[in-house]
Amino acid sequence: MKFNGLLVLRVLVVVGVISLLGLALVINHYYFKNQKAVANEIPRAEKEIKIKAIIDSPEFQEKIKAEAERIYYEQVKKEADTKLLELEKSGFSGEKVSMLESFLKKYNPDLAKYAHEIVELPRWIEVVAIAGVETTYCKYGVGETKNNCGAIVSSHTGQFKAYKNHLDSIKDIAYLLQKDMYKDKTITEMNGLYCVDESRADGKCEGWDKKIISIVSQLET
Numbered sequence: 001m002k003f004n005g006l007l008v009l010r011v012l013v014v015v016g017v018i019s020l021l022g023l024a025l026v027i028n029h030y031y032f033k034n035q036k037a038v039a040n041e042i043p044r045a046e047k048e049i050k051i052k053a054i055i056d057s058p059e060f061q062e063k064i065k066a067e068a069e070r071i072y073y074e075q076v077k078k079e080a081d082t083k084l085l086e087l088e089k090s091g092f093s094g095e096k097v098s099m100l101e102s103f104l105k106k107y108n109p110d111l112a113k114y115a116h117e118i119v120e121l122p123r124w125i126e127v128v129a130i131a132g133v134e135t136t137y138c139k140y141g142v143g144e145t146k147n148n149c150g151a152i153v154s155s156h157t158g159q160f161k162a163y164k165n166h167l168d169s170i171k172d173i174a175y176l177l178q179k180d181m182y183k184d185k186t187i188t189e190m191n192g193l194y195c196v197d198e199s200r201a202d203g204k205c206e207g208w209d210k211k212i213i214s215i216v217s218q219l220e221t
Helices: 005-056 058-105 124-135 166-177 208-220
Strands: none
Touching: 005 058, 058 208, 124 166, 124 208
């Protein structure tokens, strides 16, 4: 085969051109990619500078301080409220118990021992006062068991209800006062409903509410 130098030269030229074009494309790709990355880094750096300037500004620092103080005092208030509830259950409630014990011991020591439970009942002062007027604080309980402190009659039998002990009876007075018939009524408005004198046209018991109100005022002082 005859060697053709011109053809070989042309081939080398073409290969060289293709190689140069490929190299140019590679350089172009990486160059512009890097240029783009650099261009992106500049705005990012500018943003970081601006953010740092905002963070370091007195206004922003003041806001951070104010927010920190708000969070701190909220936490303090929460802890204080918790302590207050604990004090209310122990100290404040304890004062009520002590007062009620001293009061009831003068009339019926057997009822005084339930003072802790009584002060937890709704409308407990009115409950104690009603028991005071109806049965001299359970001392002269009515019904079969003689534990009926509030002279409560059974709606089924029409007889005085029987209870295991004085505390169960006291609880039942509190339960009764939560019923719709009594729930939103004052002691005066209960006269003729709780205590009924069938000999009177208005059904009210003479002086019943005044006696209870007098006891309530003693327990509230």
